Amino acid sequence: MKHLFTSKIQCKQIIIVIICIFDYNIRSKKRNMKIEIWSDIICPFCYIGLTKLEMALQESTGKLAAEIIWKSYQLNPDYPEDAPAMPTYDYLVQTKGMSMDDVVAMTSQLSAQGKELGIDLNFEKAIVVNTKKAHRLIHFAQAQQKGTQIKKALFKAHFTDGLDVNNNEVLITLATQVHLSAQDVKDLLESDEFAYDVAQDIQEGVSLGLRGVPFFVFDRKYAIPGAQPMEVFRNTINECLASQPAPLERRGEEGPSCDPETGKCE
Numbered sequence: 001m002k003h004l005f006t007s008k009i010q011c012k013q014i015i016i017v018i019i020c021i022f023d024y025n026i027r028s029k030k031r032n033m034k035i036e037i038w039s040d041i042i043c044p045f046c047y048i049g050l051t052k053l054e055m056a057l058q059e060s061t062g063k064l065a066a067e068i069i070w071k072s073y074q075l076n077p078d079y080p081e082d083a084p085a086m087p088t089y090d091y092l093v094q095t096k097g098m099s100m101d102d103v104v105a106m107t108s109q110l111s112a113q114g115k116e117l118g119i120d121l122n123f124e125k126a127i128v129v130n131t132k133k134a135h136r137l138i139h140f141a142q143a144q145q146k147g148t149q150i151k152k153a154l155f156k157a158h159f160t161d162g163l164d165v166n167n168n169e170v171l172i173t174l175a176t177q178v179h180l181s182a183q184d185v186k187d188l189l190e191s192d193e194f195a196y197d198v199a200q201d202i203q204e205g206v207s208l209g210l211r212g213v214p215f216f217v218f219d220r221k222y223a224i225p226g227a228q229p230m231e232v233f234r235n236t237i238n239e240c241l242a243s244q245p246a247p248l249e250r251r252g253e254e255g256p257s258c259d260p261e262t263g264k265c266e
Contacts, residue, residue, distance in 0.1 A: 030062070030063065030064055030065045031063060031064040031065070031240075031241050032064070032065050032067065033064050033065070033066045033067070033218065033219055033237070033240055033241075034066075034067050034069060034218075034219055034220075035053070035066055035067065035068050035069070035216060035217070035218055035219075036068075036069045036071055036216070036217040036220075037049075037050070037053075037068060037069070037070055037071060037214060037215070037216050037217075038071040038072070038073045038201065038205040038210055038213055038214065038215040038217075039070070039071075039073060039151075039213045039214045039215070040072075040073050040074055040075045040131055040135075040213055040258070041131050041134050041135075041151075041154045041155060041158050041165055042075060042076070042088075042126070042128060042129075042131060042158055042165075043075055043213050043214065043257075043258040043265065044107075044110045044114070044121055044123075044159065044258070044265050045110075045213070045214060045226060045227040045256050045257050045258055045265055046155075046213055046214040046227075046258070047114070047119060047121070047155045047159055048110075048113055048114060048117060048119070048227045048256075049214040049216065049226070049227035049228075050151070050152070050155070050214070051117045051118070051119055052117065052227060052228075052229075052230050052233055053216065053233055055117075055230065055233075056230060056233035056234050056237055057237065059234065060237055060238075060241070063241055064237070064240075064241060068147065068148050069142070069147070070138050070139075070142055070147045070148070070151055071201040071204065071205060072135040072138070072139070072197070072198040072201040072202060073201065073202055073205060073210070073213045073215075074130075074131055074132065074135070074198075074202065075131075075213070075258055076128065076130065076131075077130075077132075077202075079128065079129065079130045080130065081130040081132060081133070081166065083129075083130070085127035085128065085129045085164050085166070086127060086128045086129075087126075087127055087128075088107070088123050088126040088127060088128055089103050089104070089107075089123065089124070091128040106265065106266065107121070107123035110123070110265060111123065114159075119155075119159070119160075120159065120160040121159045121160075122159060122160055122161075122162060123159075125160075125161070125162030126158055126159055126162055127158075127162060127164060129164055129165060129166035129167075130166050131165060131166065132195070132198060133165075133166055133168075133171060133189055134154055134165045134166065134171065135194075135198045135201075136188065136189075136193065136194040136195060136197075136198060137150060137154075137171050137174075137175065137185065137188065137189070138150055138151055138154070139194035139197050139198070140180075140184075140185065140188050140193070140194060141175070141178065141180060144180065146178050146179070146180060149178040150174065150175065150178050150180070153174045153177060153178060154174060157170065157174055168186070168189045168190075171185065171189060172185050172186055172189070208223065209223065209225075210225070211225065211257075211259075212225065212226065212257035212258055212259050213257055213258055214226065214227060214257060215257075218236055218237070218240050219240055221240065221243070221249060222236050222239065222240065222249050223249070224236060224255065225255055225257065226255025226256045226257035227255055227256045227257065228255035228256075229255075232255070
């Protein structure tokens with residue numbers, strides 16, 4: 001009887017250990033999260049918003065594995081693809097009805113916000129071009145798990161270096177910097193590949209309630225419109241970690257974004 005009693009105790013101990021190990025594995029396993037981002041390369045709040053998101057994700061390291069999926073959006077889709085680049089200041093004055101003083105004030109404020117996050121927004125160097133080619137390149141890079149790398153390279157090229165992100169040579173150079181094949185990218189840019197995907201992204205975003213960019217969608221449950229405060233990103237990530245899928249819910253009021261109608265970024 002004593003032997004049987006001891007065996008039962010040992011069995012219970014083993015069961016407890018197994019349960020503890022199972023519970024630890026469940027709790028320690030990273031939560032997979034899909035984050036879809038609608039944005040444009042020439043949108044300053046898209047650059048700011050991405051930086052805030054990355055900072056919030058870094059705080060959750062060890063808790064989740066975030067998959068970022070880039071979705072296309074064009075603030076100036078009617079800007080001719082073969083038209084020469086135009087300085088951002090001149091473009092806003094000529095096409096959006098803003099005075100030069102208003103443009104300088106707006107962009108100075110945006111540059112200050114960027115500096116606080118460690119990014120350089122040099123509007124005096126930035127130029128406006130059609131971004132369709134760049135979006136097609138992002139789709140191409142994303143298929144090779146390099147979407148975020150090329151997106152960040154494009155942001156820096158436009159806002160910091162004042163490069164023409166509609167120029168094939170510029171795009172090929174940026175692509176090779178993230179270890180994409182120069183020949184493959186050249187072939188891509190000389191074709192119409194991914195043009196349909198760019199158009200589909202835009203329609204999909206509008207159907208989800210997009211009214212400006214950036215527009216972040218977490219697990220098709222929560223949507224963050226605009227470059228919201230860091231706390232909104234933190235709270236949304238934490239709620240996603242603790243919740244189950246549900247219908248899309250917008251978080252916070254409309255945040256700072258770039259309006260495709262007025263051209264204003266505020």
